[in-house]
Amino acid sequence: MPLRFADGYATSARVLTFDGLVDEREHLAIGLGDHRRPRPLVRPHSECLTGDVLGSQRCDCGPQLREAAERIADVGGYLLYLRQEGRGIGLYAKLDAYSLQDAGLDTFEANLALGHAEDERDYAAAAQMLVALGATQVALLTNNPDKVDQLRGLGIEVTDWVPTGVHLSAANAGYLSAKVGRAHTLTLPLG
Numbered sequence: 641m642p643l644r645f646a647d648g649y650a651t652s653a654r655v656l657t658f659d660g661l662v663d664e665r666e667h668l669a670i671g672l673g674d675h676r677r678p679r680p681l682v683r684p685h686s687e688c689l690t691g692d693v694l695g696s697q698r699c700d701c702g703p704q705l706r707e708a709a710e711r712i713a714d715v716g717g718y719l720l721y722l723r724q725e726g727r728g729i730g731l732y733a734k735l736d737a738y739s740l741q742d743a744g745l746d747t748f749e750a751n752l753a754l755g756h757a758e759d760e761r762d763y764a765a766a767a768q769m770l771v772a773l774g775a776t777q778v779a780l781l782t783n784n785p786d787k788v789d790q791l792r793g794l795g796i797e798v799t800d801w802v803p804t805g806v807h808l809s810a811a812n813a814g815y816l817s818a819k820v821g822r823a824h825t826l827t828l829p830l831g
């Protein structure tokens with residue numbers, strides 16, 4: 641299907657669906673550019689309805705999603721759109737977490753206060769999708785070491801670890817600086 645982003649960037653995409661994924665969710669792989677190439681560029685992107693669709697500025701998910709689509713289309717690869725909203729706790733719980741953040745907790749502390757783990761995502765379905773696509777050697781577009789470690793542990797050979805951009809704004813500075821404290825590889829131009 642043809643895709644067009646708000647900034648006018650247009651590309652064509654092949655949207656792939658799967659049977660028998662381990663968690664039975666409707667994850668998508670979006671093939672962009674020459675996606676059947678050896679060692680495709682792959683971004684595992686976790687669903688963020690507020691950022692991806694509604695344009696919320698609390699996080700940088702929307703700009704990261706569009707950046708990934710453009711970079712992958714340039715070199716060939718897959719955007720894995722993973723239905724793991726709110727780092728796996730779901731949309732309603734994420735919205736509850738936002739209320740706690742407004743009261744002073746950081747994004748990870750808010751999850752804990754709600755009785756969840758800091759991050760409940762696992763990437764078993766993502767690994768299954770890559771195996772089904774014949775993409776067991778990949779370059780991974782992320783700043784999140786947990787994605788690299790989990791996929792490697794699930795048998796995916798991550799030959800290159802490619803950092804994704806950091807889309808800092810006044811509204812998402814707290815969200816991003818909490819990630820810096822949790823082993824993400826991004827650095828922020830904060831004072």
Ligand SMILES: Nc1nc2c(ncn2[C@@H]2O[C@H](COP(=O)(O)OP(=O)(O)OP(=O)(O)O)[C@@H](O)[C@H]2O)c(=O)[nH]1
Pocket residue numbers: 684685686687688689699701704724725726727728729734737738747751781782783784787804815819824
């Ligand atoms: N629980 C919770 N989840 C959030 C919050 N803000 C954003 N998210 C979720 O965090 C996830 C962001 O996922 P990714 O874009 O894959 O980013 P990442 O794991 O930080 O790693 P990168 O690959 O480096 O971008 C999405 O599922 C969002 O819904 C928050 O404040 N609380």
Ligand SMILES: [Zn+2]
Pocket residue numbers: 688690691692699700701702
């Ligand atoms: Zn988000």
